[in-house]
Amino acid sequence: MMKPTIYLDHAATTPLDARVLESMLPYMTESYGNASSVHRLGRQARGAVEDSREKVAAMLGAEPSEIVFTSGGTEANNLAIVGTMMQGGAIVTSEVEHEAVLEPVSWLSSRGCEVRYVPVCADATVDPDVLSVELNSVERQRCLVSLMHINNEVGSVNDIGRLADAAHTHNAYLHSDAVQSVGLLDVDVQSLGVDLLSMSAHKLYGPKGVGALYVRSGIEMERQNRGGSQERSRRAGTENVAGIVGFSRALEIAVAERSQRRERLSKLRDLLTELLLNVSGSRFVLNSGAVDDRLAPHIVNVSVRRDDGLPFDGEMLLLNMDMEGVSVSSGSACSSGTVRPSHVLEALGRSRGDAGAAVRFSLGKDTSRADVESAVDRLRRVVERMHDMPGATSEKRDARV
Numbered sequence: 001m002m003k004p005t006i007y008l009d010h011a012a013t014t015p016l017d018a019r020v021l022e023s024m025l026p027y028m029t030e031s032y033g034n035a036s037s038v039h040r041l042g043r044q045a046r047g048a049v050e051d052s053r054e055k056v057a058a059m060l061g062a063e064p065s066e067i068v069f070t071s072g073g074t075e076a077n078n079l080a081i082v083g084t085m086m087q088g089g090a091i092v093t094s095e096v097e098h099e100a101v102l103e104p105v106s107w108l109s110s111r112g113c114e115v116r117y118v119p120v121c122a123d124a125t126v127d128p129d130v131l132s133v134e135l136n137s138v139e140r141q142r143c144l145v146s147l148m149h150i151n152n153e154v155g156s157v158n159d160i161g162r163l164a165d166a167a168h169t170h171n172a173y174l175h176s177d178a179v180q181s182v183g184l185l186d187v188d189v190q191s192l193g194v195d196l197l198s199m200s201a202h203k204l205y206g207p208k209g210v211g212a213l214y215v216r217s218g219i220e221m222e223r224q225n226r227g228g229s230q231e232r233s234r235r236a237g238t239e240n241v242a243g244i245v246g247f248s249r250a251l252e253i254a255v256a257e258r259s260q261r262r263e264r265l266s267k268l269r270d271l272l273t274e275l276l277l278n279v280s281g282s283r284f285v286l287n288s289g290a291v292d293d294r295l296a297p298h299i300v301n302v303s304v305r306r307d308d309g310l311p312f313d314g315e316m317l318l319l320n321m322d323m324e325g326v327s328v329s330s331g332s333a334c335s336s337g338t339v340r341p342s343h344v345l346e347a348l349g350r351s352r353g354d355a356g357a358a359v360r361f362s363l364g365k366d367t368s369r370a371d372v373e374s375a376v377d378r379l380r381r382v383v384e385r386m387h388d389m390p391g392a393t394s395e396k397r398d399a400r401v
Helices: 018-024 040-060 073-085 099-109 128-136 160-169 241-276 314-323 343-347 352-356 369-386 394-400
Strands: 067-070 090-093 114-117 143-146 173-177 196-200 211-215 282-286 299-306 358-362
Touching: 018 241, 040 067, 040 241, 067 073, 073 099, 073 143, 073 173, 073 196, 073 211, 090 099, 090 128, 099 114, 128 143, 128 160, 143 160, 160 173, 241 299, 241 369, 299 352, 314 358, 314 369, 343 352, 352 358
Parallel strands: 090 114, 090 143, 143 173, 173 196
Antiparallel strands: 067 211, 196 211, 282 299, 299 358
16 A cells, blocks of 8 residues: 655645635636737736736835746746856856756856856855955956855755845846745845846745746846747747746745744754654764754755665665655756766765765645654665665665766
């Protein structure tokens, strides 16, 4: 008999909130017009898009004209980075960013942009003073700093306000990937001082395939796709009306419930950490050294070792946890297809074995104490089963390759 699934991979995606689905349905069944059409159905769709834009902007402390709807966080990151730096300049980022930042940065580097990687602290955050030192050596006049708000793998929280101050002191723009933080932390673009900020609906119980980019007024940006004048000619293509409505509603609910969710998740995070550190027959290495105010309320990342210190093989851990009915991951879902050692943990100086033995638990608004306790019990069974299993440690697996 299949065990009930315990879903602890909310940093990868979240289930669609029933209230969000309800808001979307009319734009799938009745008001299904193209928002660029001039007839009644088109005007209804356009009204829904602009109403959603106003709501999203208000919740972020932005102007409606500063919100660009996209297909998700990845497109928002690409538009922010490539759109602002296509004509050249300097980019400063870190090695612990999401691939949706690192890959466009690498692409621009191959086309002549100056790219610098600022060192990170032991908890994967960036020290504003260290950023200032890095910016002092930048030679190009136009510069973009791109640093995430919450690290999607280890859960550390950057002080974006201070980082933005450091960037602006050196006449640089500050972009932040806030996919993990919007809806959980207080994200106000004026308070944070960001120039560009990326968001994604499906990380906050909204639909997949829709996100947004905040672009501070006055920032010049080159569109990345052509064929229409949608989104004030910054992003061509027919708007995903139902998705945009769902995004707005999901953010509205998240903001209203934010304090309650954050307090509850923080308690569950601490419980999960305590239980993991007391699992017998294994050693768990916490992969974020952040203190509470610099740690996301929903993410716990540990490397799992046998009691003799050998790291378990990460892929086998995940598969065995899945067999036990627990959905967890090794890190970024956008790096899926093959389970490989986390580039974030390797950048933090973890051994390849520990980086490959990492398991990320990410909690959600409906996760219960019983879910956490049961998940740890099931992990305990997995560890016991794998302890003497051939090839169960990353060293043994590496030796065969």
